[in-house]
Amino acid sequence: MFETLVGDGVVLKPLEPWHAGEFAEHMSRAGDHIRPWVGPTFVTDTVDGARATLQRYATATANDGARIYGLWNDGTLVGGVMFVAFDPMWGNCEVGCWLEPGAVGAGFITRSVELLMEWAFLERGMSRVEWRCRTDNDRSVAVARRLEMRSEGVLRSSWVYDGNRYDKEVFSILRTEWMSTRPVIAQ
Numbered sequence: 001m002f003e004t005l006v007g008d009g010v011v012l013k014p015l016e017p018w019h020a021g022e023f024a025e026h027m028s029r030a031g032d033h034i035r036p037w038v039g040p041t042f043v044t045d046t047v048d049g050a051r052a053t054l055q056r057y058a059t060a061t062a063n064d065g066a067r068i069y070g071l072w073n074d075g076t077l078v079g080g081v082m083f084v085a086f087d088p089m090w091g092n093c094e095v096g097c098w099l100e101p102g103a104v105g106a107g108f109i110t111r112s113v114e115l116l117m118e119w120a121f122l123e124r125g126m127s128r129v130e131w132r133c134r135t136d137n138d139r140s141v142a143v144a145r146r147l148e149m150r151s152e153g154v155l156r157s158s159w160v161y162d163g164n165r166y167d168k169e170v171f172s173i174l175r176t177e178w179m180s181t182r183p184v185i186a187q
């Protein structure tokens, strides 16, 4: 129910507070891999912490704001995608993602973000989808480029991790650009 197939045995569906136990288990596999690249409050060590993260998203979703979706591969939560920010009044949103190491390299994220963009542009009439990542996050930069997002510039020394400061790059794709790459569907 409420799930979309994104690959062989891989589904994308809303990740909600009742998944806190699964999310915490997944974080024990993903934490070290994602910690340098994602917001500090996202990586949790406990079920309560996992529930708090998912509850923050659930509350935001109830207010038509941020949203989070999990990726299950053969029934195991292996990562996900989210609208880090979602502002229908201004038509702007930002998409983010993460995977545990065993799920990297199979195209799950590119396919999932395509689905989020389709929903944002077509169903919600958004004008702009943004992607922000550390400039040295090669795999994340590759996703943005694969999705034909354009680099808009670098926020110098704006990301802090483990006492060091890093540059962050902003990518985006506009509704007009995204529509022009879609195949025309005959009426």
Ligand SMILES: CC(C)(COP(=O)(O)OP(=O)(O)OC[C@H]1O[C@@H](n2cnc3c(N)ncnc32)[C@H](O)[C@@H]1OP(=O)(O)O)[C@@H](O)C(=O)NCCC(=O)NCCS
Binding pocket: 033, 034, 037, 038, 096, 097, 098, 099, 100, 103, 104, 105, 106, 107, 108, 109, 110, 111, 132, 133, 134, 137, 139, 140, 142, 143
């Ligand atoms: C960023 C991250 C989610 C990207 O994961 P990813 O697996 O590289 O991205 P995708 O799921 O889109 O997969 C792309 C890879 O699958 C391959 N692939 C296979 N089938 C594919 C398909 N149908 N479509 C697209 N790519 C496919 C691609 O060739 C690519 O592999 P390659 O880079 O070795 O050539 C992952 O590296 C990660 O979790 N990093 C840590 C957390 C993080 O950085 N989050 C983002 C913060 S901004």
